[in-house]
Amino acid sequence: MLSGNTYEEIRRNFRWRIPMRYNIGVDVCDKWARREKRLALVHVGPGDQERRFTFGELKSASNRLANGLQSAEIRRGDRVGIYLPQCPETLLSHLAVYKLGAVAMPLLTLFGPMAVEHRMKDSGARCVITDAERLPIVLDIRERLPELTTILCVGKAGDETIPEFWSFLGRGRADFNPAPTAPDDPALLIYTSGTTGPPKGTLHGHRLLLGVLPGFAFFHNLFPRAGDLMYTPLDWAYIGGSYDALFPALHFGVPVLGFRPRKFDPDKAFRVMARHGATNLMAVPTVLRKMRSEVENPQERYRLRLRSITVGGEPLGEDIARWCQDRLGVDLNEHYGQTECDMVVGFCSAVMPVKPGCMGKAAPGHEVAIIDADGQPLPVGEQGEIVVKRPDPVMFLGYWNQPEATAEKVAGGWLHTGDLGQMDDEGHFRFKGRCDELIESGGYRIGPGEIEDCLLRHPAVQLACVLGVPDPVRGQKVKAFIVPTPGATPNDALEESIRRHVRDRLEAHAYPREIEFLETMPLTRSGKIRKADLRKR
Numbered sequence: 001m002l003s004g005n006t007y008e009e010i011r012r013n014f015r016w017r018i019p020m021r022y023n024i025g026v027d028v029c030d031k032w033a034r035r036e037k038r039l040a041l042v043h044v045g046p047g048d049q050e051r052r053f054t055f056g057e058l059k060s061a062s063n064r065l066a067n068g069l070q071s072a073e074i075r076r077g078d079r080v081g082i083y084l085p086q087c088p089e090t091l092l093s094h095l096a097v098y099k100l101g102a103v104a105m106p107l108l109t110l111f112g113p114m115a116v117e118h119r120m121k122d123s124g125a126r127c128v129i130t131d132a133e134r135l136p137i138v139l140d141i142r143e144r145l146p147e148l149t150t151i152l153c154v155g156k157a158g159d160e161t162i163p164e165f166w167s168f169l170g171r172g173r174a175d176f177n178p179a180p181t182a183p184d185d186p187a188l189l190i191y192t193s194g195t196t197g198p199p200k201g202t203l204h205g206h207r208l209l210l211g212v213l214p215g216f217a218f219f220h221n222l223f224p225r226a227g228d229l230m231y232t233p234l235d236w237a238y239i240g241g242s243y244d245a246l247f248p249a250l251h252f253g254v255p256v257l258g259f260r261p262r263k264f265d266p267d268k269a270f271r272v273m274a275r276h277g278a279t280n281l282m283a284v285p286t287v288l289r290k291m292r293s294e295v296e297n298p299q300e301r302y303r304l305r306l307r308s309i310t311v312g313g314e315p316l317g318e319d320i321a322r323w324c325q326d327r328l329g330v331d332l333n334e335h336y337g338q339t340e341c342d343m344v345v346g347f348c349s350a351v352m353p354v355k356p357g358c359m360g361k362a363a364p365g366h367e368v369a370i371i372d373a374d375g376q377p378l379p380v381g382e383q384g385e386i387v388v389k390r391p392d393p394v395m396f397l398g399y400w401n402q403p404e405a406t407a408e409k410v411a412g413g414w415l416h417t418g419d420l421g422q423m424d425d426e427g428h429f430r431f432k433g434r435c436d437e438l439i440e441s442g443g444y445r446i447g448p449g450e451i452e453d454c455l456l457r458h459p460a461v462q463l464a465c466v467l468g469v470p471d472p473v474r475g476q477k478v479k480a481f482i483v484p485t486p487g488a489t490p491n492d493a494l495e496e497s498i499r500r501h502v503r504d505r506l507e508a509h510a511y512p513r514e515i516e517f518l519e520t521m522p523l524t525r526s527g528k529i530r531k532a533d534l535r536k537r
Contacts, residue, residue: 002217002364007352014214014364018393022206023181025062025098028250030178033059040250043088043258044272051088055253060174062095067172069100072150074127076101076179079189081120081128083107083138086236086260089154089165091246093129098187098206101179105189105201106237109134110508114454117141118198119191120148123400129165131155183207183393189400190239192339193438193447201400202339209247211394215343215363216248219310219333220280221350224252228307231257231273232282233264239339240313240443245282266291266298274302281306284313284443285320288332289473292323299329306330310346312337313443318356334359336429339445340396341388341415344368345429358428359421366392370423375412383432386421387414437531439468441476444509448478451502451510455480458501460488463521465529466512480512481534483521490517 004010032038032055041053053061074080080097082104084090097104105123107116116137120128124147130138132155139159142148154165181187184205191199217223230249234241249256259272264287273281288311291298298304309324310333324332335346336359345368346360362368367389370378378384388395395415398406409416420432439446448466455464463483468476482498484490495515502511522533 001213002222005351007348007361010218010348010351010364011362016210016365016393018183018207018210020182021180022183022210023098023101023178024187024206024209024247025095026178027209028247029055029058029062029095032250032253038253039255041088041091041256041258042276044276045087046261053088058092058095061169062092062099063174063176064169064172065092065096066099066176066178068168069096069102069127069150071172072127074100074102074150077186078102078127079105079123079125081105081107081116081123081125081130082237083109083111083116083128083130083134084154084237085109085131086234086241086258087154088258089129089131090236092169094242094247098181099176099178101181101185103186103189103203105191106242108235108237108507110235111137112503112505112507113137113141114505115199115450115507117144119201120145122191122198123189123201126150127152129154132157135162181206183210184397186397188243190339193445193450197449198453199447199450200402200405203397203400205397207393208243208342208396209251211365211392212243212248212343213251214365215335215337215346215394216244217252218348218363219335219343219346219360220308221333221348223248223280223308224254225279225307227277228252228254228279229257229277230254230280230282231259231276231278233260233269233287234282234284234443235260238443239342240282240284243342244310244312244335249280264290266294270295270298270302270304273306274304277305279305279307281309283309283311285311285316286442286474288320288324292320292327293473296327298327304328308333308349310335312343312346313440313445321354321356335363336360336386336431337394338417340409341392341417342394344388344392344394355426355428358424358430360429361427362429366394368429369414370421370429371414375414380423380425383420383422385435386417386419386429386431388417389413390415437467439466439476439478441468441471441478442474442509444507446478446507446510450506451478451480451512454502454506455482455498455512457505458498460484460494461498462486463529465521465531465534467531467534469514471513477513478510479514479516481516481518481521483518 127150188204232245331349333347344366370384471477522530
């Protein structure tokens with residue numbers, strides 16, 4: 001896919017090839033299934049229990065699931081929630097939904113009832129596939145989801161009206177005619193947090209995967225190579241886990257190692273990577289920081305086979321890059337993108353030196369620039385907004401049912417990232433901060449508006465403001481400034497009650513790790529919270 005010995009040659013030689021008909025499910029599965037014994041997935045579950053799937057087995061199982069969903073009247077264009085951890089059933093659900101021509105809507109396993117309900121209701125999802133652990137959350141909100149008609153459960157549901165995933169799949173035929181989708185037909189709906197209001201649904205077409213491929217291959221040092229095995233500890237519901245790792249690897253016929261315990265354990269991760277010979281790692285800085293702090297000399301201890309590491313999700317410190325070189329023997333290829341426009345900037349240490357403090361250069365096929373407030377390109381060295389030129393196959397189709405927000409995001413021939421940056425005279429981009437107020441914590445993009453709304457539902461919270469503050473491990477952490485209701489006493493017990501309130505209802509990674517109680521909240525004359533005053537504290 002990429003040809004050339006230098007960055008300039010690869011950029012110059014690259015050409016987009018977008019077919020008239022394209023379906024992600026067919027591309028990453030069916031096209032390889034003729035080679036029945038070609039390995040696609042190695043999943044390591046609790047107790048190191050392994051399940052292996054060839055491409056042929058994935059094709060047969062996903063066809064059966066697609067037939068079953070079709071018999072349940074799930075049709076082309078319908079949204080299907082996938083509320084599962086990193087497991088084979090998640091991959092099969094995606095494949096079946098894509099082959100149907102329906103729209104996959106991943107839901108992080110950290111989501112609580114409020115987060116799930118908003119996404120299911122806003123999208124009008126007609127089906128959700130979950131497991132026995134998360135099923136109670138779905139059942140608790142089911143009456144408030146009028147569009148929901150079908151629930152599948154991996155494991156025993158305890159309710160005869162809810163089909164068990166594998167039993168349901170077993171009733172379907174093993175042959176299926178995939179929908180003849182076009183590249184722009186909807187395929188994926190991922191909700192992203194904003195600084196105000198509830199999360200927005202980011203709708204992608206099937207061409208998303210084609211758009212990701214040049215950056216993916218570039219950042220993983222000219223992927224694929226013989227013997228490659230892809231691994232990411234990220235949740236596949238997160239775009240970094242799915243479209244920055246899982247699906248691009250399968251597109252190239254490269255097997256994927258699936259291993260994600262409830263709590264990330266660097267020692268276990270290294271042992272599994274070494275045992276299976278993982279060569280390519282996609283991570284976020286938080287993962288690498290934990291690896292560095294908890295395991296000394298991992299290369300000597302585990303005899304790893306890594307040849308590429310790419311990391312995204314938040315700005316990266318130079319110390320982590322040096323640690324990867326010294327302790328893992330691999331240059332760290334930082335990359336940059338957004339859910340709306342993924343993997344557009346980064347490094348490929350196989351053909352270019354990695355420059356500390358920078359995110360990299362524009363990936364093959366993508367045009368990235370720095371512009372001023374008037375939309376004009378800025379000269380080298382000047383700070384402005386990072387933008388990506390349209391059209392571009394990796395760009396989203398739009399925000400779900402929000403045309404005004406879409407028009408604001410893609411205006412003047414550019415996709416506006418909302419990030420501030422600079423470009424040097426060699427074409428390297430440097431991240432300088434957010435134009436808005438999103439919190440980048442542990443690889444997650446957390447919108448303060450959704451957390452503030454949740455906080456205000458606590459009986460002891462009168463006013464609330466959420467900001468991101470520096471954290472040595474996560475990059476940023478969520479801090480809440482709270483004015484308690486009259487009669488409520490600020491103490492450790494109230495702090496824990498507030499944290500649990502958010503953790504149980506919203507997202508486990510979004511709860512405020514630091515809380516400061518205030519007697520009064522700084523407000524403007526119009527009644528808005530003066531966040532600048534709180535930042536000075």
